[in-house]
Every structure is written in C-alpha cells, then in structure tokens.
Amino acid sequence: MSGQDVAGAGGRAPSGRKVPRGLPGAIALTALLALYVWQIGGRGLAMLRSGEPVLIGIGVGVLVIPLLVIGLIAREYRLAATVQRMADTLAADGRLPVDDLPRSPGGRIDRAAADEAFEQRRVTVEETPDDWRAWYNLAFAYDAAGDRRRAREALRTAAGLFRA
Template sequence: MSAKRVVALLLLALAAYFALIGYRGAYLLAEHSVGLKVLGVAVLVLPLIGIWVVVAELRFGAATARLGRELDAQGVPPDDLPRTAAGRIDRDAADELFAQRRAEVEAAPGDWRGWYRLAEAYDHAGDRKRARAAMRTAIAAASASPTG
C-alpha cells in the first residue's frame, strides 16, 4: 500500500473520529447543566485542535518532500552511510556526516540545501527533535529564497 493511500485511510479514520467527538460535544451542549455545556464546548475544541495539528503535519511533510525532490532534481546524491549487520546506520559514520553538514550550514547559513542535509544528518544520528527544527529552517529558507 502506498504512503498516499495510508495517509488517506488514516485521514478518513480521523475524520470519523472527529465526527463522533463532535456529535458527543453537540449532545453535551444540548444538556441543561452548565457544567455539561462547558464540557461540550471543550469536547468540540478537541477536534479543532486535532485538525490544526494534522494540517500542520501534512504541510510539513509536503514541504519536506518538495525540497527532497528539488535536491534530487539538482543531482544532489543522498547520504549513503554504512550500516551495521542489523541495518542500523553506523554511529561513527553518522557523527562524521553530522560534523560535515554542520560545517556546511555554518559556511552558508541562508542556503536551504545545507539545512535540509543537516536535518537528514540529525535524523541519521537519531535526534528527531533537532532534525525537525533544522527541516523547518530549511523550509523557511527555501520559501525566502528567490530561486526556491
């Protein structure tokens, strides 16, 4: 099953869940107790927050994929790091790559390509939080760049 189909299926399931939660919130709003009405409002806010999070994640994923395609089109080779017998990336190789990518970003902090590749290096090193932060910087830099 393709990634797009999985996302579509998960979005359908999430929409059904949000509809169910919305129904329960509307039901609580129809009650006569003030406490239940307040709870109904709170329950109705949850799907709105969920929708905001899902849209933000889908936009992040789409922007990341767009930048990855652009790097591929420019002929930038992917990182091909050695792996252990278990399939994990060799830690020493990931650390070496990270140092190289960090130096590239320090040399050209406005270039989104460096930030994208730094995000990949963070990901290879297992630091997902910093990888996402670096990728957000890459997306912002690409948006600000006249050449994209």
Template sequence: MTTKLGALLMAALLALYLALVGWRAVQFIGTGEPVAIVMGVALLVLPLIAVWAIWRELAFGIRSQRLVQRLETEGGLDLELPVRESGRVDKSAAQAEFARFAAEAEAEPESWRAWLRLGLAYDAAGDRRRARHAVRRAIELDRASR
C-alpha cells in the first residue's frame, strides 16, 4: 500500500510541477524573443515526454499486477523459492529453478502464464531487464488472447 501512496504522491507533485513549468513556458513564449520562445517550447515539450514515460511505467505496473493476481487466483503461481534470513530470495536457488520456467515458456510460447512465471523467476534471480521483457511478453499475449 505504501508503494501506491508513494506513486500517488509523486503524481501529485508532478502535476504541480507541470502547472508551474507550463505557466513559466507561457511567460517565455509571450515575450516574443526568439531564444525565450525556444525555451518556452522546450519547457512545454520535455515535461510531456516525462509524463508519457511515467504513464508507461505505471501502466506496466498495473497490468503486470493484474496478471499476477489472476495467476494467483488460478493457483498457477508456484514460485516457492527459498529465502535467506534477510527475507530476500536466495539467488542461487532461484537460478536453479530458473531452467524449469525457461523450459515451460519454450514449450508454450503463446502462454502468458508461462511467460509471467518466467518473468517472476528472472526477477527472483535478480535479472530485472529480462524480467521486464518476459512480463511485457506476458501482457502482450494476454491482450492478444482477449
């Protein structure tokens, strides 16, 4: 719950930032000076790119969380990996189990469930880049199946 609260707080701060920067951009453009106009346009465009990137990340988080919840409801979330005393997953154990999830995704390349489990295994093993790629693939497959 604290993660969602943090995301909402950051979104509110971003909205405030956009309002203030937008106002400053309008002021720059209103001067009529060529350099100020360029700065004003940049102040309008760059935050919009940031908003797009943040929206994309939030949408990824929401969609992946929904898939994890669906898989858990179906009873297909069988990632029982040993944890260390710190509470973190033992990476060597995760890597040992990883082969099973990779083989499952290879055997069923059109199964979003297999790709999601593979992504969760990558994440447990500490490979965030591949985890995101596998989860994105799971999201695409789920969308295509609907």
C-alpha cells in the first residue's frame, strides 16, 4: 500500500486532515527501533536461558535496554499526539501562533526579534503559569530563539497542563 493510499488524494488523511510531514519518518524510525528491540531482546533471553550466573546477570542488563527504548518511544508518541491536539484546539480558536518573525536573506530568524517575542511569552507564563496555551507559545518562542531543550521542556509542561 502506498502513502497515497493511506493518506488519500492530495496527501490528506481520510478525515480530510493533512498527514503531518514528519509522520512517515517517525514510523520508519520506529520500525527500525522495533527491529533493534527484537534483536537485543532475543540476545538477552538467550543469555537468561544459558543457566550461567554471569550470562544471566548480563542478560538482565541487556533486557533493560529494549524496555527503556519502548518507554521512550511511547513517551514521544504521546507527546506528539498531545501537541497535535493542542495545535488543533488553538487553530479552532484562531489562536495558533504564527511564525512572523523577521528573517535574514539566508532564512535565519532575527535574534533581536526572537528575544523580544520570547520575553513577551515568558512574562505571560509568569502571569498565568497554569495556562497550557501560554506554555505552548513559550515553547515556540524558545524554539525560535534556538533553545530546543527548553522548548521541549515547555511543550511537556503545556502537554501536562492540557491533559489535566
């Protein structure tokens, strides 16, 4: 089945929503990680069945890796689904953030404009720390400022507030 069959005509899902651009890559990466988990899990189980105390200990350690991988993948997919629901909610309300920051001819965001937008959103979060919308906007301000780690933390905070 081709991507066109899954998404329907024009890259749209049967519900009429456009398929997220990164979804095929995420699915492919998840499939590769599933293959990795299967291989490592098989090796760990073989070590457990060996009956040798040292191999059993190593096998237990080896089996922890696939469990961590599965947990991290599930966490990221849950975050992605929640962020999409937040974006849909904001879009329905007409409050989805717009990337209108000035850019250089090379496409880089003007640092001073990003810092100014960030400061406004930081103040909003300080005034309304329980508002997921404020945290969502702060996440994209962090991203525009080039701080991906804090952007992700802010998205996780927004997602937690959204789910609550």
